[in-house]
Amino acid sequence: MTKPAEEIEKLCIDAFNNKDKKQALIYLEQCSEPSKIVTNFFRRTADCVGPRDILTISNVSLLHIAAKNNWPDVTSTLITEYHCNPEAINNRKSTPLHYAARYGSMETLKCLITKHNCNPMSLTRNKWTALHWAASTGQVNALRYLIEDCNCDPSLCDTKGHNLLHLACAGNHIEAARYLLQTGLIDPAFTCIWDCRPSEWGQSTSNGNTETIELLKYYEECRMNSPIDTYTQVFVLGNKGAGKSTLVKVLKIRSEANYDSYPSVSEDGNVTNVMLNTIGIVPENITSSEIGNMTVYDLSGDAEYHFSHSMIMKTATKAGLALFILVVDISQHIQAVKKQIYYWFNYLCTMCGTEILNVLIAGSHRDVLRDNDDDKASAIEALISKEYPQSKATFIPMDCRKVHSTEIIKISQKLLLNSLPSIQKSVNANYNCHALYSFLKSIQKCYCTLGQLSTMIGTSDKFLPHDENDLAELLAKLSVKGLILFLKKESNLCDSWVIINIKHFLNEVNGLLFSPKHDLSSISNIGLVPVSWIKSTFPEHSPLMLSDILHTLEVCQVIDNNNADASISDKCLFFPSFVPPGRPNSLPPHNEFGFVWHLECIHYSQFFPTQFCHMLILRLALKFPLKSIKSCSSPVSLQAVSRRCQMWKFGIHWKTDDYVEILVELSEDMQDVRVKIKWNEDSPQSIKAMMKLRSSIIKTIFCLHQEYCSSLEVGEFLEAPHASWDSANHHQFAMQDIVRSICLKKEGVLSSDTMGSKVERLDKILLHEPLVNLPQSILLKIFLCCNTDLLIEPDLLKQLNQSLMPHIAFTRQQTFSTVQSHIEKHSLFCERTIVQTVLEEHKEEIKLNIEEEQLLLDSPIKISGITYDPDDLPNGPLDSSHFLIIVKFLKNLNDWFELGIRLDLKHASLLKIENDFRRQERCKIEMIQLWLDGSDASKSSLMEALKDLA
Ligand SMILES: Nc1nc2c(ncn2[C@@H]2O[C@H](COP(=O)(O)OP(=O)(O)OP(=O)(O)O)[C@@H](O)[C@H]2O)c(=O)[nH]1
Ligand SMILES: [Mg+2]
Structure with a gap:
């Protein structure tokens, strides 16, 4: 018969008072409010007896008991008020944290870690962490919390080499095992010091409970049958006829057992029966001890495929783990060889960025080189290391047809070596990848959507995740290995396509879809193809799938005719690669x-x-x-x-x-x-x-x-x-110079031709450009101050309109931001950093100009009845290119000598002009030339000088 609560509390306190610790703890575990007793008891006795002493029974402290029973309050009280050591150990070096994990005491576990900073990775004498305890007792919540929230490393093994799966399996904790497998962080085939995998260990320790063992065996099999983490993708590229397919076939032959007597090797050791003129992409799985496991893509050298290939490669190499073999026929003229190398490096760099590592360059047809061509190989090598030092490219001149050459061994060794980083990167590959890949192979479909896959998994008896995001992550990993092609659709994950059998898929549609060999001009000559054409050409495939895949790869674009009811068959695809090659004759000169x-x-x-x-x-x-x-x-x-x-x-x-x-x-x-x-x-x-x-x-x-x-x-x-x-x-003019001229309000721009230095007026080069005549004050505000809702002052608006006349002028007052967006639509330069950079660079100079402009804005000067209007002068500094303008401006001025003095020209120089030329008009011209040749000539200095004369 159970005793009433008060009676148990009393018995418990009595037992404590009598120092019968064992009995006290038995009662304590039966109490409904253990924290009340602990607090009350210690409050009375803390002065005379240390709590640790009282409550250590067979090496287990009260803290351990609290952790076992999930008493977070007791735990906190003991630690904070009675200074118990939160990491106290028992005789097996287990801490309260280990107890909490072992018994699934979640609140106490969290309290110990978050509140009392206990180390979640502390080890017992057997090197068990809290995770090991949780796995051995099947505490899934504790496992999840420690792995996901505390980032504990689940891959640690104990002194016997057991990992968490060994322990979960020994206890037949199927849910824990399933969770651990789903994390993908623990190897289900890992063997302990007795050479036992988790399933075997489970078998030796369980009592006939086989559920967990079956699960682990399934994973082991998947892994054995599809060693996906050891696969590397290799793309073999190069010009047509370079020898790519030959090289791939040699690698393939070498992967066969007894390849010496292989039917495709001739007596002189050359490969035979190579399929010439590859169409599209031909994937090949090569598994050998020499190079490891590789998915090798033999690409067609035909230029019409280069675009679609790069799109496929770009998708496949997103994780940057692919290797490249570039085959270059070195028997050609050195210039042609160089051109090929430039072309393909350019191709690779623009596809993968400049950081392409480990490109192998096979210099094919070395056997065709003449004796005096010996230097050619070293010239090519020098070129590669000079132009592409970051690529770590290896150049191997060879005869690609030879199955036994030292060069092919060298290429194989290099391939194996270069694939190691990518294999190492995937050591932690989610073990679900194996199971998923096995599953994909088992459903025997060429392709499906992620949504369909998820449903198939859901209705199967496999323990695979079928949440879309988890699946997408796994599929992306398989795609990086080249085992499938996963075309992720961010907008609608469910509709992403999974090409399960790439080889089959590419064989069927590759040649035609990625570059049609037959004439499409009867359909359209601008690259437009109705989806109905796809439907009739590939009756076995869903046109939606094909157009979607091509669209995702950006090989084409689906043209939507804005008709929501239109089915895919009514739509049209635009293929840039289908447009005819020849430039039309009818274009304007x-x-x-x-x-x-x-x-x-x-x-x-x-x-x-x-x-x-x-x-x-x-x-x-x-x-x-x-x-x-x-x-x-x-x-x-x-x-x-x-x-x-x-x-x-x-x-x-x-x-x-x-x-x-x-x-x-x-x-x-x-x-x-x-x-x-x-x-x-x-x-x-x-x-x-x-x-x-x-x-x-x-x-x-x-x-x-x-x-x-x-x-x-x-x-x-x-x-x-x-x-x-x-x-x-x-003559062509560099945009940089044009922008400089616009910003600094210089009229002329220098031609950038190396031949000459033609100076052309800015407004003659660039017709109808609003920025050309835009006042600098507005230019500054538009590019540097942006988006102000201030109204433009009437004077500025007048100037602005003059520069925008006649086509895009404003009829009424405007804010700076409306002007900005208006100009943006019509100017060649808006939003361009180039203008901003120049303006920033010359900000001070431009500001001075603006001040000058303001000063002179409304003040034409009258001398002897003639008006000199500053509006007739270009703004800012003046030089000899402005000669004619200044001569015209000063046409009616007689007193050239006085003006020269006011312009700060040297008295002696003016006297010399007077002596040399005598005629007033001629002297004035010489004086103007002298002034413009100096460094201080500007609109403001001229207007100031005229003001003095007036
Ligand atoms: N002498 C010699 N012939 C070679 C060598 N490599 C390839 N060939 C020959 O060159 C021809 C074309 O080789 P392929 O391997 O088909 O060339 P590819 O690069 O695959 O060409 P595409 O598939 O059309 O892009 C074949 O007849 C090969 O036997 C080589 O190193 N030396
Ligand atoms: Mg080929």
Whole structure:
């Protein structure tokens, strides 16, 4: 019969008083409010007897008891009021924390760690942590708290080499085992000092409870059958016919047992039966003791695939773990070899950033080199180490066909070595990856969505996570290994595609979808393909899946005709890679364009990558000429678009309703993007439209540069409008100089041609640019102060309007921010740091100019009945380029000698002029020249001097 609560409390206190500790604790554990007794008892006895002494029974302190029974209050009281050691140990070096974990006393566990700073990783004599205790008793909550909230390392083993799974399995704690496996942090195949894996250990210790053992065995099998963490992705790239497929086949043959007698090796040790002219991408799984486990992608060297390949590689190499073999045919002329190396490094750098490590360069066809070509290999090697020192590239000249050469062994060794970092990185690969990969293989599908996969897992008997986020994480890991292709859709995770059988998928659609071999011009000549074409060409695949995959890879864009009811079949896909290669003959000649702008690669070995070119055409087409198409599936509307817009491999040309004609193209060497615009100068509408288009197109180009090749150093230039294309008259002006001239209000800009130093007036180079005549005060406010809601003063507005006349002037008062956004739409420079930098650099100078401007704003000066209006002079400093303007300005002034004195010219110099030239007019001209040649000539100094004369 149970005793009433009061009686137990009394018996407990009596036992304490009689120093019968054992009995006291038995009663204490039965009390409903143990903390009350502990507090009361100690309060009475603390003076004479130490609590630790009283409450240590068989080496267990009262704190241990409190932890075991989950008495957080007692625990806190003992520690804070009676100074008990929170990390007191018993004879096995177990602390109260270990007790709390072992018995799942969650409140006390948290209290000990968070409030009393106990070390959650403290060890017992057997090197057990709190985690080991929790695993051995199946306390899932304690495991979860210690791993997830306290970041405890669950991979530690005890003195017998047991990990947490050994302990969970021995106790048949299935939930704990499942949780531990799901963390992916503990190896289910780890063996203890008796060579036992957790499942075997469980078998030897359990009493016929096999549930946990079965679970672990399943994981072990998955891992054994799919050693995914040892896989590395290798991309083999290079020009057509370089020897890529040959090299891949040699590696594959070497991975076979008894490859000496392999049917594809000829008597002289050369590989035979290589499939020539690879189409698209051919993945190959190679497993050998020589190179480890690799997914090798043999890429076609055909240029038309380079774009789609880079998109696939970009997706696959996001984690930066892939290796690259570049095959270069070194039997070609050295210039051709160099060109190939530049091209492919450029390709890799723009795809993976400049930090590409470990590129292996196989210099194929070494056997074809003549004796006197010996220096060629060393020249190539020198070139690589000079141009790409950061790439750690290894160059191996070889005959790719030889199955037994020392070079192929060297390549294999290098591959193995280079794959180690990526393998090491994945040692901690989530063990669920193995199980998931096994599961994916078992469902025998080519592809599915993440949502479908989650449902399949949910209805299976496997212990896999089927939460979408967890699944996405696992799939991404498998994708990095090249075992599947996971195309994550951030906006709707459920609809992300999982390509389970890449090989099958690529074999079926690769050649056709990523670069169609057959003529599509009957469908459209601007890269538009109706989804119905995809449907009929690939009847076995879902058109939604195909278009989605291509869209995700940015190989094409789905054109949405803004019709919510439209099914995918009514839609159209735009493939930049499908546009015809040839430049149309009907384009306007160069000198018809009033605006010609270039973005050029500065470094000779760099050029815009194919991705950039494709995306340029894609983005511009969708933003401008194709923007308005409503229904693209009907051939009639496709033809209508085709009439207004032409596209080819390197460019796009279109006309607008405002008589604006735009041509954007890349030069054939891919080092120069040009934007040319033609408009109707008699139509204000056309001029306005041109201004807007110009700024928007250039913004788009800069965005693409950032996205696809930000490491490329580029320079920006303008050509004089309507110039002919012959080299004698061909002058281009660096944008930097133009901006400097605009900001400092200098009129002329120096041509950047190395040939000459042609000075051209700014307003002749850049037509209809609002910034050209913008007063500096407004320029400063727009670029440096931004977004002020202050109204522009009437005087400034007058000046502003003068500079914006006639097309985009304001009719009434404006705030700075409205002016800013208005100019932004029409200027070539808004939002551009280049202007900001120049303004910052010359801020003080510009401020002085503005002060001068203010001073002189309203004060024309009259001398002998003639008015000298400062508005007739250019602002700021003057030099010899202003000679004619000044001569005209001072046309009616007679007293040149006096003016010279006021302009601070030397008396002696003026006398010399008088002596040498005598005629008044001539002397005045010489004086002006002398003044302009000096360093102080400016509008303000001239106006000051005239003021003195008046
Ligand atoms: N002499 C010699 N011939 C080679 C060497 N490497 C490849 N070849 C030959 O060059 C031809 C083209 O080789 P492939 O391996 O098909 O070239 P690829 O780089 O795969 O070409 P694509 O798939 O078209 O991009 C084959 O006939 C090979 O036998 C080499 O090192 N020496
Ligand atoms: Mg090939």
